[in-house]
Amino acid sequence: MSIDFDVPEPGIALITINRPEKRNAMDAEHYEGLSRAWQRVRDDTDIRVAIVTGAGDKSFSSGADLKSFIGRKVELDAFWQTQKDQLLNRGMEIWKPVIAAVNGYCLAGGMTLLLATDIRVCVPHATFSVAEVKRGIIAANGGTQRIIKQLPHAIAMEMLLTGNSITAEVAERWGLVNKVVEPEQLLETALTYARQIAKNAPLAVMAAKELALRGPEQGLTGGLRMEQMVNKILMTSADAREGALAFSEKRPACFTGA
DSSP: EEEEEEEEETTTEEEEEOOOTTTTOOOOOHHHHHHHHHHHHHOOOTTTEEEEESSSEEEEEBBBGGGGTTTOOOOGGGGGTTTTTTTTTTTOOOOSSEEEEEEEEEEEEEHHHTTTTSEEETTTTTTOOOOOOGGGGGTTTHHHHHHHSOOHHHHHHHHHHHHHOOHHHHHTTSSSEEEEEOOOGHHHHHHHHHHHHTOOOHHHHHHHHHHHHHHHHHHHHHHHHHHHHHHHHHHHHHHHHHHHHHHTTTTTOOOOOO
16 A cells, blocks of 8 residues: 555656555545655656556556545645645646556546546556546546546536546547557556657756646747747757757767756
8 A cells, every 4th residue: 555656767757556455546645645756756857757557457546535535524724725735636737747557447536637647558448437426526636627628528528427437449539548558568658658758858848748738728829929938948958959969960869957
């Protein structure tokens, strides 16, 4: 029972929700551990990309362990502690790319976590749902906000309002995941994406992610202007000089994030 944090290769973090006996459902302790893991990804300059997955071969995460939360007394002032134990899907700003390796059930809070990631691979037996309405609650932590932006309106509303699940095949068809791969290929596929990202200039990668995600809030005119401003800054970086030099010398670039 834990949130495991490993660095399998330079620049790549691997976060594993390790509670397979409970379908990797998360109680308060696990959410706190996951928050600490995201903080490390955000703050450790040696980490350029993160992969999140679940332990075992049955579940990515089934979300919150409801038995540990429903009916629990919570002080009212906790509602305004908006930065305490922040999570990726709750609004923590992590501009390093995050890859989801979905090894089975991706339900409720597991699904809202998935919706906050950038690239997603899954196994053929993966199942996706936001079934909170069947339990008298809603898909919080971004569930109602992100799904409507990432899936066609009718599909998103069907999932939100009926609580019905979709298969890996359907998820790939609607663009919810990038690839469906066999279980033995899941982590390696995620690592392949991570290696490709980790080789790129980290400042440029983070800038590209932030601009892409903030763009809809600003409109096209504002987004275009922000692109110009950020590119002006990046062109003064050591990485930009290294990228140009490496290209002219026909060699791989060695980016330092400076």
